[in-house]
């Protein structure tokens with residue numbers, strides 16, 4: 001099998017030919033039909049996350065070994081099934097993979113929150129992922145039925161879609177009756193807009209510094225798309241928000257997006273941080289009770305959330321802008337993502353066998 005592998009952090013990916021694994025026990029071998037390129041892959045490529053104050057969470061300390069194959073937004077066709085999974089899974093079917101594997105044994109995993117397992121085995125993060133023509137999946141429970149949409153449309157739901165959906169679920173439903181503020185109109189912000197619409201909720205106002213992304217957000221149905229660096233930002237936000245912002249989803253997660261959100265959130269509001277840009281900020285403790293705000297973090301989502309999300313997609317969610325690229329251009333695609341040259345989601349599509 002062929003994979004585009006990270007052999008050294010911050011270096012171009014290398015094309016490796018290795019033996020295609022034969023599934024054993026509950027394992028399933030998929031031929032990759034589509035694999036999304038996510039911002040998380042950039043953090044992996046850089047070797048870790050900026051925790052602020054000069055500290056870094058290194059991928060190597062989390063157990064990642066090089067060479068490593070990234071890619072956690074995978075749609076694949078079943079080509080071989082381990083003995084124990086044969087009664088559940090047939091070859092030839094195409095599935096979306098739930099990539100946030102846990103140990104499967106602990107209290108958290110048993111509660112269907114594998115994404116929060118203390119000993120995760122995430123696909124494409126700690127196990128070989130979908131920047132490849134084949135990928136091995138450890139158990140049938142990770143294969144999710146998808147509606148009849150093209151693989152490149154379905155793949156981003158495993159991370160981008162799930163992350164946006166799970167963040168929306170963390171907002172008090174009462175707060176969704178009025179426009180919310182979405183900070184950052186990258187792939188996640190646009191996905192969040194389309195999910196809000198599919199859920200029949202009031203829309204969102206977008207804050208983004210990039211005019212192209214603001215334009216994409218307006219095309220995706222944002223009520224307004226504002227530049228937070230402009231002097232009239234607060235005034236225009238108040239005008240668009242029908243009396244204040246009571247819920248914010250921050251897909252950036254930087255000191256600047258924190259400052260913007262904390263300055264904007266109304267009393268009693270919810271602020272959900274999703275983005276992993278990194279950095280640090282101090283928090284005035286008295287503001288928590290005085291403003292009665294809730295600040296929470298949200299990381300991807302549960303398998304149950306992904307199944308729910310695919311039901312929502314079946315009812316009709318606006319198509320995300322998708323750019324497909326050949327598998328071989330994985331590194332160029334990462335570079336484009338790093339430089340902000342991708343509007344919507346980039347998805348790698350390996351050649352189909354002739």
Ligand SMILES: [Zn+2]
Nearest residue numbers: 103106109117
């Ligand atoms: Zn676990």
Ligand SMILES: [Zn+2]
Nearest residue numbers: 038040159160
């Ligand atoms: Zn991702």
